Amino acid sequence: MAEGAFHSYEERIDAKKIRGRSESFSDHFSQPALFYRSLADWEKSHVANAYAFELGKCNHDPIKERMLWLIAQIDQDLAKKVAEDLGMSVPSSIEKPINQAIGADAKVKEHQPGKKKNYLDKSPALSQANTKFESIAARKIAVLVADGFRMKDYENVQKLEKEGATLVLIAPHGGTVTCDQNMKHSVGAAIATTESVLFDAVYIPGGSKSIKALQKEAKFTKFLNEAFKHCKAIIADNEGEDLIDGTYIQHHKEDQAVLINEKVAVIKKTIAQHRNWKRMEIAEMVPA
Structure with a gap:
């Protein structure tokens, strides 16, 4: 502090301690949607195959339906590809609330995810297709x-x-x-x-x-x-x-x-x- 580092002014306050989160914590779909949009076609295929592989080992349809609905919030085409591999269809709705990981004293409605937002169409940095490989070290x-x-x-x-x-x-x-x-x-x-x-x-x-x-x-x-x-x-x-x-x-x-x-x-x-x-x-x- 003596060298100029930030320091809050010290004063006595009277307040109630609560457990709270920023609204951005409830934005569950915008980032994965950006990630998926940024991938090359072969990478998108890997993602779809991975979802189908893991969900294909699940024997409970309600779980698979819930996951398909969640994937559809990220990307409709991705959800359709996974659903086809599972021999299922993407449900139009699922049991609510969507987000159940909330504090005991929190209001459920305030912590439910909304629709994805498009802050950026694509980010080249998110795709391996844009990575430059020049070394064979450790190959x-x-x-x-x-x-x-x-x-x-x-x-x-x-x-x-x-x-x-x-x-x-x-x-x-x-x-x-x-x-x-x-x-x-x-x-x-x-x-x-x-x-x-x-x-x-x-x-x-x-x-x-x-x-x-x-x-x-x-x-x-x-x-x-x-x-x-x-x-x-x-x-x-x-x-x-x-x-x-x-x-x-x-x-x-x-x-x-x-x-x-x-x-x-x-x-x-x-x-x-x-x-x-x-x-x-x-x-x-x-x-x-």
Whole structure:
């Protein structure tokens, strides 16, 4: 205070202590509505799918109806999409009061939410679509290999480790695998013990012997299909493309995040983008 900080004038007062809230506490819908309006189409799809997934596990229709009504106050189209997935319709009204989280001495009507207000049409900052991804630091890349994989291909991608990425060898078994230069490499995980969701991208080096071994393990196909479904980067060199040709990816090699025999600079830039969300519509049809 001696340095000029704010300080209230001290005076004796006689008042009644109450528990009160600003009127803005009752505005339940304006902020989520702004958030939803600001999202890219693929993000809106994620939100609708998330609502449908969680509510789909609820066995009580009154709860689902109440939630659908609340979602409709945020966005009518969003509520309709969720309702369609639930096999229900959006109710026109629900049991009142809407807000029951009020103080014991508060008036119920004064704390009920009104209609959403549009203070701002959109905020670019609320959408991941406007986020710039430039670094691959901490990105985890699954490298699918078996004995005989081409070391020259692998060495090229190993350059990404200098940028902070982590390469993990995924093989048909644990222990070690031997490359075509007769060097042993430690396996990060056997294919039976891991899943694509743990990685940000997938790389397949060439080597006929290696690829033939991978083709015999069905889970490598599942691993690639799931990574593609989740819009991740898929990279392959030389015979590594043959493994891709046994997956759903073979029909979508023109995808901007499916790279065949590309330069490491292009690989780095693609992985840095994190996901190719333009793939969403195609990805939803992948049987994985």
